[in-house]
Amino acid sequence: MNKNTSIVIGIIVVAVVVLIGWGMVNNNPSLPVTDNPVVVTDQTSDQTLPITSQSGVPVAVTSQKVIPTGTTVVLTGSAVPNGALTSYWFEYGPSPSLGRKTNSQIIGSGFVSIPTPIYLVGLAKNTTYYFQLKAQNRFGTVAGQSYAFQTTAGLSPIVGGVPKVVTSSASNVSTVNARLNGKVTPNQAPTQYWFEYGQTTDLGRTTAFVSVGDGSAVVLASASLTGLNPATTYYFRLNAQNQFGTVNGDLTNFKTISQPILKAPSVSTRNVSALSTSTATVHGLVNPNGATTKYWFEYSDNSLSDTASLKTTSQISAGSGSNTTSVQVDLRSLVSKNTYYYRLVAQNSTGLVRGETASFKTK
Incomplete structure (x- = not known):
């Protein structure tokens, strides 16, 4: 040769x-029937590619798991918005060239993987269809892998429909915390909900997914937020999805409470009462001025400037409010017919304050 x-x-x-x-x-x-998919699905686990926190084009993963009947099918997959408002849809058709397109559905702008269910109707019985997930945000459009399924001869369409959602007002709003609220109606299909929130209408953050069953009754939805910024407006909405699709609630907002300006407590030494030969009750006024505060009385039968003879009562909590409250302490083991000097003292994280000096004489 x-x-x-x-x-x-x-x-x-x-x-x-x-x-x-x-x-x-x-x-x-x-x-798979596409030559160069943007995102490849693990055919055994349907796991998505690693998620990063850098904004960019979304990630789209088509799932091979389908639920076909004679004229309908449930398709699904997952997408990661990657920091920009993202929508998804499926393209499908009786040939690998596809040719048909579902309505797009919004999944927000977070960095977590979100399921992408869709329900197709009006299909032909005993027919092979090809399908592919696509996702789009302001950075571009990506396509998942293409797969195929075959409709059946006589299975009836699945009962149920897309869920209904209502975004309600936030509650328990403080300087750094808030509770998001809403309502979900599963509409006879296993349904899950989540909230999106953020400091702009692009949102960007998501709460955990919560399952609410497959009933027909309205279910209350909520999520607690922590670590927010004081005096900041946050936008949010409730989302829900089941095998029939994804639904977005109305966008609303709340504003966290401003961080109080802390300052030293205010104190005022007041009168004495219940005088006897060895006891007396001293009074005063304390305002914590928004910071955790403790108060006590200093007293002496000599001079309050003489530290050697100065005595103090036990420290007592005045709380952290912003209102002035009356306080009093009983002094015991005093000497009869003796003059005593006293004053109210209070302290919080911003400083220590002493009230004016007053005096009394035991009987």
Whole structure:
């Protein structure tokens, strides 16, 4: 065999291998049918690609898991918005060229993987259909892998429909916390809900997904937020989805409470009462001024500037409010017919304050 003959045989062998591989792909509808998908699905686990926190084009993963009947099918997959408002849809058709498109559905702008269910109707019985998930945001459009399914001969369409959602007002709003509220109606299909929220109408953050069953009654939805910024407006909405699709509630907002300006407590030494030969009750006024505060009395039978003879009562909590409250402490073991000097003292994280000095004489 000469050199030219060997080259020709090698070319023929390569061509045969390529043609056999192409035939295997096109004759097995459970295999991918796109040449260069943007995102590849693990055919056993349907896991998405790793998620990052850098804004960019979304991630789209088509799932092979389908629920076909005679004229309908439930398709699903997952998408990661990657920091920009993202919508998804499916393209499908009776040939690999697809040709039909579902309505787009919005999944927000977070960085978590979100399921992308859709329900197709009006299909032909006993027919092979090809389908592909697509997702789009301001950075671009991506396509998941293409797969195929076959409708059945006589299974009835699935009972149920897309959920209903209502975004309600936020509650328990403080400087750094808030509770998001809403209502979900599952509409006879297993349904889950979540909230999107953020400091702009693009939102960007999501709460955990919560399952609410498959009933027909309205279910209250809520999520607690922590670590918010004081005096900041946050926008949010409630979302829900089941196998029939994804639904977005109305966008609303709330504003966290401003951080109080803390300052030293205010104190005022007041009168004395219940005088006896060895006891007396001293009074005063304390305002914590918004910071956790403790108060006590200093007293002496000499001079309050004489630290050697200065005595103090036990420290008592005045709370952290902003209202002035009356306080009093009983002094005991005093000396009869003796003059005593006293004053109210209070302290919080911003400082210590002493009230004016007053005096009394025991009986």
